[in-house]
Amino acid sequence: MTAMQSANRAPRPSSLADVLEIVLDKGIVIDAYVRLAVVGIEILTLDARIVIASVDTYLRFAEAVNRLDLQPQEQVAGLPGLMNELQESGAKRKTRGALAGVRDTASEVASSFRGGEDEEEEEPVEERRRAPAKRAAARPRRRRPADEES
Amino acid sequence: MLYVYGVVRARDGADPDLEGVGHARAEVRFLTSGSIAAAVSTIPENFVIDEDAARAHLQVLIGLLDQGPVIPLRLGTIGEDENGVRAEILDAAPAELAQRLDSLDGLVELHVDADDDEAEAIAAIAAAAPRPTFERFDLESGIAVGEQVASLLIAHRQSLADAILRQLQPLAVRDTPRSVINTGEDPVLRWAFLVQVDDVSRFDETVMGIQANYPSLSIRYVGPLPAAHFVDWDASITQEQHTDSFTGSGKWGW
Numbered sequence: 001m002t003a004m005q006s007a008n009r010a011p012r013p014s015s016l017a018d019v020l021e022i023v024l025d026k027g028i029v030i031d032a033y034v035r036l037a038v039v040g041i042e043i044l045t046l047d048a049r050i051v052i053a054s055v056d057t058y059l060r061f062a063e064a065v066n067r068l069d070l071q072p073q074e075q076v077a078g079l080p081g082l083m084n085e086l087q088e089s090g091a092k093r094k095t096r097g098a099l100a101g102v103r104d105t106a107s108e109v110a111s112s113f114r115g116g117e118d119e120e121e122e123e124p125v126e127e128r129r130r131a132p133a134k135r136a137a138a139r140p141r142r143r144r145p146a147d148e149e150s
Numbered sequence: 151m152l153y154v155y156g157v158v159r160a161r162d163g164a165d166p167d168l169e170g171v172g173h174a175r176a177e178v179r180f181l182t183s184g185s186i187a188a189a190v191s192t193i194p195e196n197f198v199i200d201e202d203a204a205r206a207h208l209q210v211l212i213g214l215l216d217q218g219p220v221i222p223l224r225l226g227t228i229g230e231d232e233n234g235v236r237a238e239i240l241d242a243a244p245a246e247l248a249q250r251l252d253s254l255d256g257l258v259e260l261h262v263d264a265d266d267d268e269a270e271a272i273a274a275i276a277a278a279a280p281r282p283t284f285e286r287f288d289l290e291s292g293i294a295v296g297e298q299v300a301s302l303l304i305a306h307r308q309s310l311a312d313a314i315l316r317q318l319q320p321l322a323v324r325d326t327p328r329s330v331i332n333t334g335e336d337p338v339l340r341w342a343f344l345v346q347v348d349d350v351s352r353f354d355e356t357v358m359g360i361q362a363n364y365p366s367l368s369i370r371y372v373g374p375l376p377a378a379h380f381v382d383w384d385a386s387i388t389q390e391q392h393t394d395s396f397t398g399s400g401k402w403g404w
Contacts, residue, residue, distance in 0.1 A: 008371065009260070009354055009357070009371045009372065009373055010370070010371065010372045011212065011372075011373075011374075012205075012208060012209065012212060012372065012375075013208075013261070013372050016201055016204065016205075018261075018372070019204050019205055019208050020204055020225070021328065022208055022222075022375060022376075022378045022379075023204055023207045023208050023211070023222070023224070023225040023378070024204070024224065024225045024226075025378075026222070026224075026378035026379055026381070027156075027222040027223045027224030027225060027227070027378060028221060028222065028223050028224060028381060057296065057300065057333070057334055057335055058292070058293045058295075058296025058297050058299075058300060058334075059289075059292050059293065059296055060296070061272060061295070061296040061299035061300055061303070061334060062292040062293070062295040062296035062299065063292075064268070064269060064272040064273075064299070065272060065276050065295055065299055066295075
């Protein structure tokens with residue numbers, strides 16, 4: 001960033017996404033010839049390009065502003081923690097899809113997107129896991145009979 | 151089975167400098183019909199398109215472009231045999247293909263991408279009025295601030311993109327966005343330019359100048375590429391013989 005970057009012309013795009021943008025999105029289609037071999041890539045690239053301005057993004061921006069200390073300290077005491085927690089699952093998952101190569105199956109990519117939802121679902125489960133542990137410690141006898149029955 | 155890369159002006163034989171898809175050193179050769187030819191190579195029956203194939207396809211198109219205009223076919227275009235390729239591709243719309251090749255003669259596609267550093271951009275935004283401020287330290291306020299930042303980021307990047315385009319557009323015959331700024335996560339610029347070969351060096355200098363003027367921007371500059379973003383096809387040349395209803399409305403499409 002500090003060193004000035006040269007804008008030398010590269011003979012070809014380096015990233016797979018940029019290659020596909022040219023050869024897959026933009027070539028002329030003669031559909032009698034296009035075989036199912038392509039379909040996997042097509043689904044993959046569609047998935048990889050799903051970008052939604054989500055709550056995750058907004059919170060990431062808000063946190064960036066927050067880090068700049070623009071607001072009274074007492075007001076933001078609880079904010080970074082809250083945002084970190086909410087972001088943990090979300091922020092990373094979009095890049096996973098975009099970085100996936102063609103060799104990954106479409107379903108793998110799809111599941112990496114679903115993975116975000118799964119993680120969100122897991123959070124409450126973790127909470128529940130912790131909570132019953134406390135309850136179990138406080139009232140150990142209450143659970144045991146049920147366990148023995150089964 | 152024949153893999154088809156693109157349509158070029160009539161020529162015979164093979165091009166030893168080109169390496170096709172499917173297996174190492176697959177020879178790229180030409181099937182001619184009238185004034186046009188298809189660049190093809192033989193592929194194995196179990197051919198599957200993978201990343202290497204996508205890169206090889208593009209590399210063949212770039213190599214063909216050295217020798218004249220190219221109409222790129224979509225990745226994965228496959229014919230049963232030479233007669234099939236001639237009948238279905240070259241003889242499907244020979245006049246239009248030849249005319250299109252003429253219109254692309256002497257023109258190449260260049261891509262200019264620009265990205266900023268998100269943290270720096272947000273810092274710049276936050277330093278200027280109106281400042282996004284937190285009313286409370288809760289989720290709702292966080293989202294509201296993030297929304298403000300996102301819209302300011304979009305405006306900031308759009309103005310950078312406009313400034314860059316003002317310098318580059320006059321040097322291009324045509325230009326088109328490859329993606330546009332819709333959200334706060336979208337980059338500053340993804341653009342394709344159709345440029346006369348003779349103007350490429352001026353374009354080079356201008357891109358270098360832009361990079362010098364905007365040192366915080368990371369600029370990627372790629373080309374010369376086949377004019378994939380500028381091969382618009384008139385739907386009227388669609389051929390009637392359309393037996394496969396699966397893929398849509400016409401023989402020719404995007």
